[in-house]
Amino acid sequence: DVKVTQSSRYLVKRTGEKVFLECVQDMDHENMFWYRQDPGLGLRLIYFSYDVKMKEKGDIPEGYSVSREKKERFSLILESASTNQTSMYLCASTNSYSTDTQYFGPGTRLTVL
Amino acid sequence: EDQVTQSPEALRLQEGESSSLNCSYTVSGLRGLFWYRQDPGKGPEFLFTLYSAGEEKEKERLKATLTKKESFLHITAPKPEDSATYLCAGAMKTSYDKVIFGPGTSLSVIP
Structure with missing residues (x-):
């Protein structure tokens, strides 16, 4: 079974802090994604990567790297965390030759105070 | 603009009461239409992929269908354990595997 893990389930940070969210997958997948999920807005793509050291901007990259x-x-x-970055963050991965299924991690609920 | 919408936003069903969830898409060069299930506080879990109009897939009490403009997730005789948010997503024919998600339908099945 594919497993995608995220470093924290819940995180509380203060405005201006630098925040690191980590995602690890164990299936040797080429592509990895970061989304944020907000009520009524669905999942929105922040960044994705199709290879080591490669990255592409998604729909809402501002304020993230x-x-x-x-x-x-x-x-x-x-x-520099801001209150409008309070959200659920989801990581996903896919095999480049089988892009049908994105395997998701459990998510990190980030609260910025 | 590429877009995926879902209706209704929320649905309450009695146990055993069949119904359908709708997913409408305007995605140029659709490569595939995906359905996911998401339980509260968890990441989405893959259910189905549909590739072409007329295609159908089934899993237990769920059946997904696809037309040229929309997809339906039919739930037959639902049980309380089917309660979850169901997400629809469209994949675009681009160089990268970009997927556009809809906002989801929150399903509650009452015993």
Whole structure:
């Protein structure tokens, strides 16, 4: 079974703090994604990566950056957290030759005070 | 603009009362239409992928269908454990595997 894990289930940070969210997948998948999920808005793509050290902006990249130094690990960075970044953050991965299914992690509920 | 919408936003059913969830899409070059189930506080779990109009897939009490403009998730004789949010997503034919998600339908099945 594919397993996608995220470093924290719940996180509380203060405005202006630098925040790191980590995602690890164990299936040697090429593509990894970061989404945020807000009520009524669905999942919105922040960034994705199709290879190590490669990254592409999604629909809402402002205020975020990412890092993919190893194939299995994809990090989302909030350089200076703001209250409007309070959300559920979901990581996903797919095999580049089987893009039908995105496997999701359990999510990180981030609250910025 | 590529978009995926879902209706209704929320649905309450009595146990055994069959119904359908709707997903409408305007995605250029649709590569596939996906359905996911999401339980509270958890990540989405894959259910189905549909590729072409007329295609149908089934899993237990769920059946997904696809037309050229929309997809339906039919729930037959639902049970309380079917309560969840159901997400629809469309994948675009681009260089990368970009997927557009709808806002979801929250289903509650009352015993």
